[in-house]
Amino acid sequence: MTGPARAGLPLDGDAIVKLAARSMFELFSDMAQGMMLVDRDGRVVWINEAYKKFLPALGFERVEDFVGRPVEEVVPNTLMRHVIESGKPILVDLLSNKAGTFVVSRIPLRDEAGQVIGALGMVLFDHPETTLQPLIAKFATLQRDLDEARKALAAQRRTKYTLASFIGSSPAVLEVKRQARRAAQSGATVLLLGETGTGKELLAHAIHAGSVRAQRPFISVNLAAVPETLLEAEFFGVSPGAYTGADRKGRDGKFRLADGGTLFLDEIGDMPVALQAKLLRALQEQEFEPLGSNQVIKVDVRVIAATSRDLRKLASQGRFREDLYYRLNVLPIRLPTLRDRLSDLEALAESLLEGIAVRTGMPQRELAPSALAALASYSWPGNVRELRNLLEQAAMLTDSQRLSGEDFAAILPIAAAVQPTEEAAPRTLRPLPQLIAEIERNSIESALAATRGNKASAAKLLGISRATLYERLAALKRLSA
Ligand SMILES: Nc1ncnc2c1ncn2[C@@H]1O[C@H](COP(=O)(O)OP(=O)(O)OP(=O)(O)O)[C@@H](O)[C@H]1O
Numbered sequence: 240m241t242g243p244a245r246a247g248l249p250l251d252g253d254a255i256v257k258l259a260a261r262s263m264f265e266l267f268s269d270m271a272q273g274m275m276l277v278d279r280d281g282r283v284v285w286i287n288e289a290y291k292k293f294l295p296a297l298g299f300e301r302v303e304d305f306v307g308r309p310v311e312e313v314v315p316n317t318l319m320r321h322v323i324e325s326g327k328p329i330l331v332d333l334l335s336n337k338a339g340t341f342v343v344s345r346i347p348l349r350d351e352a353g354q355v356i357g358a359l360g361m362v363l364f365d366h367p368e369t370t371l372q373p374l375i376a377k378f379a380t381l382q383r384d385l386d387e388a389r390k391a392l393a394a395q396r397r398t399k400y401t402l403a404s405f406i407g408s409s410p411a412v413l414e415v416k417r418q419a420r421r422a423a424q425s426g427a428t429v430l431l432l433g434e435t436g437t438g439k440e441l442l443a444h445a446i447h448a449g450s451v452r453a454q455r456p457f458i459s460v461n462l463a464a465v466p467e468t469l470l471e472a473e474f475f476g477v478s479p480g481a482y483t484g485a486d487r488k489g490r491d492g493k494f495r496l497a498d499g500g501t502l503f504l505d506e507i508g509d510m511p512v513a514l515q516a517k518l519l520r521a522l523q524e525q526e527f528e529p530l531g532s533n534q535v536i537k538v539d540v541r542v543i544a545a546t547s548r549d550l551r552k553l554a555s556q557g558r559f560r561e562d563l564y565y566r567l568n569v570l571p572i573r574l575p576t577l578r579d580r581l582s583d584l585e586a587l588a589e590s591l592l593e594g595i596a597v598r599t600g601m602p603q604r605e606l607a608p609s610a611l612a613a614l615a616s617y618s619w620p621g622n623v624r625e626l627r628n629l630l631e632q633a634a635m636l637t638d639s640q641r642l643s644g645e646d647f648a649a650i651l652p653i654a655a656a657v658q659p660t661e662e663a664a665p666r667t668l669r670p671l672p673q674l675i676a677e678i679e680r681n682s683i684e685s686a687l688a689a690t691r692g693n694k695a696s697a698a699k700l701l702g703i704s705r706a707t708l709y710e711r712l713a714a715l716k717r718l719s720a
């Protein structure tokens with residue numbers, strides 16, 4: 240037997256729900272700045288007392304002129320009909336019309352059978368610019384901070400990668416810069432050719448920065464670093480639920496991300512033949528289909544490709560599609576090796592030493608004439624990257640402000656054979672991790688030189704996997720970045 244309700248509280252479920260619903264409705268109607276009810280056909284059937292204060296601003300004097308009319312005729316921009324048709328509430332929204340801006344809430348009303356029979360609209364706040372002032376102020380501050388950060392980032396990007404940061408004034412470099420400037424203006428596909436460390440990536444950035452696409456994304460894909468099985472998804476993306484294990488939400492590919500901007504295809508010579516046909520089509524048609532989708536996506540992408548391998552030879556051997564080779568070879572730019580532009584050595588060293596000083600926070604070193612002579616006698620298989628690494632090592636190994644020929648004799652790879660003799664002894668007495676890192680760096684550079692930058696062959700020569708070689712290269716780059 241149930242006892243009498245305590246202090247008027249009902250004890251059966253239905254009665255509780257009814258009471259809660261009534262209380263909630265009363266709370267809302269008290270809190271709200273106004274409420275209205277529309278029927279299934281979207282006609283206003285009722286407004287509460289509070290709502291009446293909005294009538295003049297909406298252009299009505301009498302309630303009778305307002306009630307009974309289709310809701311969008313009397314409340315411009317309302318979405319009440321949308322709520323009735325979709326059966327879905329819009330819990331919080333901003334409504335703006337001639338009467339002002341309001342924070343509103345709209346809920347469908349259903350009968351016992353669950354059919355939508357109308358909708359309830361509530362004005363939660365009028366003049367949100369004053370009632371919601373703290374929230375809006377916070378949002379404005381965040382927005383301003385974001386804008387400033389974006390501007391700073393864009394400015395940094397611009398100055399970091401312009402043609403001016405490509406150091407050199409030898410005839411070979413002046414010619415490269417002339418071609419790069421022309422390429423930046425043209426929008427055609429560019430093919431950057433040159434040994435490892437000659438500045439292909441730097442030049443790709445500079446061409447993008449000098450083009451009309453400078454404010455749009457620059458997206459890189461390193462074809463040798465991405466496992467073959469993942470490349471297609473990397474390029475073209477995956478549609479939602481394309482295959483088991485795929486992201487349920489799908490994923491955008493690099494082509495999509497680069498839309499409006501530049502796509503940098505690094506190490507294009509390492510591209511699997513199977514994927515080359517798809518790339519060709521994407522380049523020619525500027526469209527593609529994401530994995531597991533038959534929907535064609537249109538993009539506007541400028542491609543810059545780079546390789547240290549002999550693409551023409553790969554093509555003649557059937558390891559690179561001829562049609563793709565010709566499609567890429569529209570504007571080839573061949574970067575000179577460091578050996579072929581030794582007149583730039585001093586300017587390059589100076590700029591690299593400046594960068595090292597900024598990064599390490601130490602005073603900038605200079606080069607004695609004997610140092611320049613030692614550097615000029617070396618063969619530089621790793622080109623500018625190797626020069627940067629060696630300068631960094633030399634700066635680490637001595638405190639003297641002026642780097643001498645001897646400082647370099649101790650660290651230049653054997654091939655250069657600059658006065659070995661006594662320097663050999665102190666050289667071996669350095670911390671083991673440092674020696675190991677040096678041996679690793681030198682071995683990798685020699686292997687790359689021996690294979691003319693072909694990373695797959697270099698990895699074979701070193702007895703490591705291509706992935707490991709990339710990992711080590713990235714680690715060494717980071718060390719000296
Ligand atoms: N002309 C140059 N002026 C200034 N720095 C340069 C120049 N060329 C190359 N560098 C520097 O040398 C390093 C190697 O350059 P980058 O990565 O562009 O070479 P890469 O041709 O892409 O080499 P890889 O084929 O090994 O990828 C970078 O730190 C780059 O900033």
Ligand SMILES: [Mg+2]
Pocket residue numbers: 439440505
């Ligand atoms: Mg590169």
